[in-house]
Amino acid sequence: MSDEKNDMTTQTPTKGLPCLSRRGFLLAGSSATVVLAAGCAGFSFPKGTALRIVEYPRKRIASLSDVRAHRPISFSYPEPGPLYNSFLVQLDGEASGGVGPDNSIVAFSGVCTHMGGPLSGQYRRDHAVVGPCPLHLTTFDLRKHGMVVSGHGTDTLPQVKLEIENGEIYATAVMGLIYGLNRNTA
């Protein structure tokens, strides 16, 4: 079983599409920032897109064997506390930045990038999205790096970079700016 509480509603969705938001550009300046171009480190981006990922201390999230499709696992990353609420979920098929079977396992911040609304319980398996946010209805596409698909928000939902080693899933970095921060710190 996961060492984190699973409190997200179960329920679902392409690969390598736009993911960089205005907030993403603001990530410049951190010494731990890594600039990745298309196709690097398991993430795939449109050709020519420069994307900044901030690396944090590696944290075990769950065993691969504990992951069930469409059953989100909640965790906090990179720090404890509600600002860093995040979730991991296995979608039906390949997702941008996904790991595991069919690259279908992804993880994201659980805090809406618009005004910090809680996204816990808002996973929708039929469309592989999280949302609508209970505050202003923003919905994010989990197959496309958390891209906004509707609602008031404009910034992509930060994606947690995952790695698998010896059957364990680890969080290693965050792509995008977590709501409430001026910049991601490491």
Ligand code: FES
């Ligand atoms: S806080 Fe989520 S849409 Fe406004």
